[in-house]
Amino acid sequence: MIGVDIQKRLHAFTLDVQFDAQHETVVLFGRSGSGKSRTLAGVAGLMRPDSGRVVVGSRTVFDSTRRIDVPPQQRNLGYLFQQVALFPHLTTEENIAYALTGLDASARRRRVRELAELLRIEELGARYPGEMSGGQQQRVALARALARPVDGLLLDEPFSALDEALRADLRAELVRLRQDIDVPIVCVTHDLREAHLLADRIAVLEAGRVLQFAERTGVFHHPASRQVAQLTGVANVFAAHGLGGRRVEIEGAAFEVPQAVAEGVPVDVCIRAERCLLRRTDVNDDLPPNCFVADIASELAFGNAYTLHLQAVGPGPGVEVDVASRPYDVLGVATRRRWVVELPVNDLHVMPR
């Protein structure tokens, strides 16, 4: 396990981060400059926090009150740097074997072969970093980081320098490797989809603070605050007032929500764009709660999906709705302006304001 509780005064803000990682992948998610990479550096020992505690496995590697600061060499953590950083003067084999100083030559070769097979880079053994693509380099870097047994793996935006195709490829690789790597993984990223794909738990960082640290479904579907919701790409965040019971008022219209809200209490209510439903106005079945009529104000065509902005006709909010391309065609969205928007009760989430 990895346990982190560190503080450091930085130029733009003060870093104050707490989280832990058991036998799982924890993703530190946040915008550029939110302190995620600094945090990772602090865990690895490449940055010294002003105060706090870091625990790796059963060892305390940093404790400001007890003046413990184990140098990075002895923290036993694998680290994947953002800029790859393979040693340019060594071949792939030499790079991977770099950390294996304690082994004799044959044991070293065996281990290198194991890792090369694992990361599917067997044919790259004698090549130099300059002769390989970014994706290949990243695999070699991963092999190198895993060469010796470690108590944890730290990944600093490992795929950000790659193009989309390679990124997808390597993410899948990491998911596949998860079964073979049995240590806690802490991964830093600003890519939302990547965060969800890789994470068991997500810690959302902003300006050096952890705004929410929870299971990924929790962060995605039950953000702790408007700020977290916005950071995690929730398009619809409404200011609302409680109406007592499980009802709130949003822009003059009443909506049913999963949580009880006392009358008059100001809250934020959010729903992800892809969870909203569209119904045609000419369908006469009984409508479920939280339906209202709205007109399409604008539409963004992304090819695989469409993002629609609808404005309520009468009381009710403006809403952003994502419609995948088949439903878009089936519903005939292109031909109609007026729709019935449903905000399914269980997809609404109430947050304190």
Place this chain on the structure above:
Amino acid sequence: MRFDTFSRSATVGLLAVLMALAVACSGGAPESAATPTVAATSAATAVASPTTPPLSGKVTVFAASSLTESFKNIAAAFQKANPGVTVEFNFAASSALEAQLKQAAPADVFASADTANMDKAAGKSLIDGTPATFARNLPVIVVPADNRAGIASAKDLSKAGTKIVLAGPDVPIGNYARQIIDKLAADPAYGAAYKDATMNNVVSNEANVRAVLAKIELGEADAGIVYKTDALVSGARVKTIAVPDSANVIAVYPIAVVKATKNRDAAAAFVQFVRSSEAQALLEAAGFDSAS
């Protein structure tokens, strides 16, 4: 921003300082021209006869290092008598000067500290006419003022561990020194082993007599052989030990006009002036022995 303007003004300032230095340095008279510390002789009568036109131009004198102070004084007197002439010097070992003359270095007068180098120059047709002897000198042993090595006589030079500095074998004083050591070794009082023992103690062959003197003054060496005129120049900074008369050699200084001179009249006049009583007095004051 601030650094930019700072570095710019720093550069301008630096250039200004450098230019000022360049102007200041070039404004002065040529370095090697004599600065007067003239002996008081009156009657700075022109040596040239009344009917010849006044001398003008530059006279470049190649002179042995041991002549540095005395020749500068002589040049000052000469320039006073012949206001149109400037005398410039190149002081170095006579062997070095001869080598430069061989390479056609521009010179008007050559004053050597031995006849050997003058003869070499004459043999290569580098000088005009017959060289004339204008002074003599005597080699002496010098030791640092505090004489930590306790050198008392020529014999002590052969003491083991003594550091001796001589001029190179082709430099006149270096040659004279070796002749002296040979002569002493021939003397039964010193013995044949004297030569090897002494030469073993030589730690450096300097380029000219002044370099030898400098090492002695600094205390870097225990003993050296220079001219008695040099010892006088160093004054209290060195102690002099005489070379036994029987073994000493007399240094003969010849002077001649360089064949390729561009200012024959002034060059010849200078040579004549060096042999005149006025210049001879200056040489004697410096410790040189007279020419005859």
Place this chain on the structure above:
Amino acid sequence: MSTNSAAEHPRVVAVRRAWSLGWIFASPSLLFGAFVLVPLIALAIRGWQDGQVMERLLSPFVLHALRLSVVTSTLTLVLALVFGVPAAYLLARGRFRGRQLLTILVELPMVLPPTVAGVALLVAFGRRGAIGAALVEMGIEVSFTTTAVILAQLFVSAPFLVRSLQAGFEAIDPTYEQVSATLGVSELRTFLRVTLPLARPALLSGAVLCWTRALSELGATLIFAGNFEGRTQTMPLAIITAFESSAGLSGAIAISLVLLVVASILLVVARLAQRRSRGSS
């Protein structure tokens, strides 16, 4: 990845663009090349023609000077490496007060005329010098010894090594050292396995500069070490001594030719070593 791809591709662009500039720069470059080559060629031709030169070429006088020069300049290089490599690294990576001052001090000998260095060394290490006197008490005499030659050479040539190496270290991305740390490798081993190999081009070119500067050192040696065949008379000193002696120009030419050949061979060897190292990284 991106760092090397830039190096692989500019050839195509560079060749096309250089043409017009190539013509403009050709004449001054050729002129300068001639300026350097012609005297050397004249030297070789004169030496070939002059019978005396061929005689003197391998005389003891020349061989002693040659051996002394090669031995002292090589020892100087070794000492420069021993002291210069750590110094260069500290100057490159260290963050301490006085770092700027130290950099200036290291560069000072390069700016000073060598004769100034000689005078300074004499004042410090001469028998009556500040440090020299203490050494004499301990029985160590520096003046007029080969040690003095090495000290003089070291003083003037070490800065070349340090400066080149310092620039080389500074150009290495500190990330590599961090990577090595996270892989469990100690700082010293990181230096030996990563930093130093990556700085090899700078190390080699700095070593060549240092060694050639040491080989050609004259002013400081003359003043500080004296002039004695086999002990302190290096090649440059021998050339001057020969020139001003009965051997004259012929003697000087002979020694100059030998030095020219030796220096050329060593430069070629150094170049080859540099090319090999560049090829492998």
